[in-house]
Amino acid sequence: MTDHIDGKALEEFKGCVVRKDLAPLIKGGANVPAFVLEYLLANTCSTDDEDRIREGIENVKNVLREHYVNPEESTLIQSKLKEHGKYKIIDKISVELDAQRDCYWANIVNSNIKKANISDQLVRSHEKLLLGGIWAIIDMEYDPMITVGSKVFPFLVNDIKPIQLSNFSIERIAEKRKDFTKEEWKKLLLRSAGYEPDSEGLDDRIQDLLLLRLIPLVEANFNMVELGPRSSGKSYIYKEVTPYALLMSGGQGTVAKLFVNNTTGRVGSVGEWDAICFDESTDHLFKDSDAVPLMKDYMESGSFSRGGKGGEISGNASIIYNGNINQPVETVLQNSHLFSPMSTEVNNDTAFLDRINAYLPGWEIKKFAPSNFTTHFGFSTDFFSEFLKALRKDTYYEAIDTYFSLGNHLKQRDAKSVRRIVSGYIKLLHPDGNYSREDLEEYLKIALEMRRRVKEQLKRIGGMEFWDTNFSYIDKESQEEVFVTLPEEKSSALIENVPLAPGVCYSATSDGDHVGIVRVEIVNVPGNGKITVTGTNSSAIKEDVKNTVNYIKANEKNILDERHSLKETDLNIQITNVLGNNTSSGIGGAIYVGILSALYKKNLKAGLAVVGNITIGGAVEKVLQFADKVSSLAENGAKMVIVPMDNIAELATVPTTVLSKCDVPFYNNAQVLLQKALE
Structure with missing residues (x-):
């Protein structure tokens, strides 16, 4: 059922809009991209007249029946070519260079025609043939007299008509835009991309995120990551909505294909496409390891160096990395970071990741239901893709x-x-x-x-x-x-801002490169001095526990009253990594206040963390990576981080934004530490 936006679209853009549910109806099980179908539909179905729509659908079906090639019909198409000598087909065509014979060969994908003859002139006129191929209406010929050596290569590509709009005026759209409100125009854009903005689950927030998927198509050299659940349409835009984007499977990126072929000097995909989307970038990105530094170069400046060949080569393609997150985002944040699901080639490479302009939170976009796809009018895909391309200027x-x-x-x-x-x-x-x-x-x-x-x-x-x-x-x-x-x-604070239960304290540790946050939880029961440590296999952590317990035992008369003794108490000490897995030494102070607060059943201060070790002799050790540890604890909810006095000179290295929301008192002995830690 049409609405007022449909009416406006038909009135202002007649011949350039189609009902967006028609292409899927015709497509059925055929592997025909939407932009191919809508290219055929646009001229006959840009109307709300149901009779004309039915007639147009039949015409398109006839064209597809006669000329579109399904893979299972490849032998039949080859036979028709042999019998008729000439035949027009709708198929995807790509070209490869045969350097040994100094010629090009065309491969017609669904027709399963390998090494069809094609002229150099046609290849020069349509260079994307060399970069993954294009969908086109192809005039084919069969000539059994064409031979190379003793072999017959009878298939010949006579002409190619890419399935794209022949002319386009951005001024027309700019002029007609004034007849739409912002909300109406937004809905028309989303419907043109296949979405139904009025359906359940596509609120204003989700609509803004869906529009963000289009920005790499209107902004040159724009780099974006989207990770989210399966079946949420992450790659749909770049596969179905435009012929100017290349969807590349993970692990297929080579230097020659992406950047430049050093043998031929031909610029790769970054110079020929508007956008390159790496699908399933959580698995593997590049086939060549040396593609990573070249991609860093390109993502930063839109150009790259050919190395020994000299000179800078430029491209305009935006880069999109899509992939799946298989855990709730809260879990990922607690254990690692939101780039961690990406390929290991790049997921910890800060120089690479810093070149990402936008991280689209794909986990907010749920799996699409049939109702989320529109049955209203939108721009035909070829018109829409030309509109997006024109905006890049x-x-x-x-x-x-x-x-x-x-x-x-x-x-x-x-x-x-x-x-x-x-x-x-x-x-x-x-x-x-x-x-x-x-x-x-x-x-x-x-x-x-x-x-x-x-x-x-x-x-x-x-x-x-x-x-x-x-x-x-x-x-x-x-x-x-x-x-x-x-x-x-907003809800990812790991350290609770309430008085901590007896025996509970937080600390930070490090493996030398990355900071982790640990939760210390200690339960004491009557016993004979047994110490049980669970939750970690780290020998450094166990050494911290051993040294802290031995310090308390050696100084029981000064530390504990007559009602308490570690000789008559069993301690169960649970160490939990709440952020990262970088467990190492440096949490003895937290263990100390945890043991004493558990013995005395006293709460510790709200949001408390302690860093630093207490030696068997009672000395307080200086903390390494001081600023990183304090900052990480504060950013994850700590309201007070008690630190060794020997680190006082490093306080200036802690960002003022951290110090504004977290107290950082110092301690130089165990007694001062306990006084500052207890609620």
């Missing part, structure tokens, strides 16, 4: 400067990313360039969130280098500063 990089400035935590890469996300939303929703202050503020908040998500994970991986994540913007008129948070971080 514009930029609204400085749009926010009229009303807002960015907070001081945003570094150059952060600011660049935020500006480009805002620019992308303006291009999509305001192709006429008319937008309001309120529109800008809305897009700015989304942009800050998407880049901050990248930075927060970098902080988890790289520590102090990426600590400035308190992203904000400042209203130039009121000078009010607004801070932007992340939905998944």
Whole structure:
């Protein structure tokens, strides 16, 4: 059933809109991309007249029946070519260079035709044939007299008509945009991509995220990650909605295919496509290991060096990394970081990950139900893809400067990313360039969130280098500063802000590169001095426990009253990694206050953490990676971190944002530590 947006779309864009449920109806089980079907549907089905729609569908079915090649019909098509001499087919065609024979061979995918003859001129006119291939209407010929040596190669490609719009005017869209409200235009865009914005589950937040998937198509050299559940349409846009994007399976990226073939000098996919989407990037990304440094170069500047060949080579392709998260996001955050599901080639490479402009939280987009796909009118896919491509020529990089400035935590890469996300939303929703202050503020908040998500994970991986994540913007008129948070971080505090139960304390440890957070939980029962440590196999942790217990035993008369003795008490000590698995030495102070608070049944202060060791002789050891440990504890909920006095000179290295929300008192002996720790 049509609505008023359908009416407007048909009136303003007649011949360029189709009912979006028609292509799936015709497609059935055939492996025909949506843009192929809608290319055929656009001329006959851009109407709300049901009779004309039925007639148009029949025409398209006839064309597909006669000319579209299903893989199982490949032998029949080859036979028709032999019998008729010439035949027109709709198929995907790719080309490869045979350097030994100095010629090109065409491969027709569904027709299963290998090594068809094709002229150099056709290849030069359609270079994407060499980069994964294109869908096209292909004029084929069969000539058994064509031979190379003693072999017959009878198939010949006479002509190619790519399935793309022949002409397009962005000015037309800009002119017609004024006849739609912002919400109407937003719905038309989403319907053009196949979604139904009025369906259950696609609220305003999800709609904004779905539009974000389009930004790599309207912003050149835009790098994005989306990880989420299966069947949520992560790759759909880049496979079905545009012929200008390349969907690449994980592990297939080679230097020659992506960047440059050093034998031929031909620039690879980054120079020929608008977007390259690495599907299943959680498994494997590149076939060649040396593709990683080249990709870093390219993601940073849009260019790369050919090494020994000399010179910089540029490209415009945006890079998208898609993949699945198989655990709840809360679990991932508690144990690691949100890049950890990605391929091991890059998931801890901060230089690589810092080049990501936006991290789309795919876990918020649930699996699509049939009702989430629209039955209304939207731009035909070929028209829509040309619209997206045309928008790449514009930029609204400085749009926010009229009303807002960015907070001081945003570094150059952060600011660049935020500006480009805002620019992308303006291009999509305001192709006429008319937008309001309120529109800008809305897009700015989304942009800050998407880049901050990248930075927060970098902080988890790289520590102090990426600590400035308190992203904000400042209203130039009121000078009010607004801070932007992340939905998944709001409830991710690991250290509870309530008085800790007797025996419970937190600490931080490190493997030398990464900081982990541990929870110490101690239960005491009457016994004969047995100590049981569970939850860890770390010899360093067990050494901390041994030294702390021996210190208390050696000084029982000064530390414990006559009612308590470790000789008559069994201690069960549970060590839990609540963030990371980087367990090592340095938690003796937390064990000490845990044991005494358990013995005396006294609560410890709210949000308490203790770092540092107490030796058997009672000395307090200086903490290594002091700033990283204090900052990590504070960012995960600690309200007080008690630290060794020997680290006092390093207090200046702790960010002021950390010190503003967490007390950092010092201790130089066990007695002072206990006094400051008890509630």
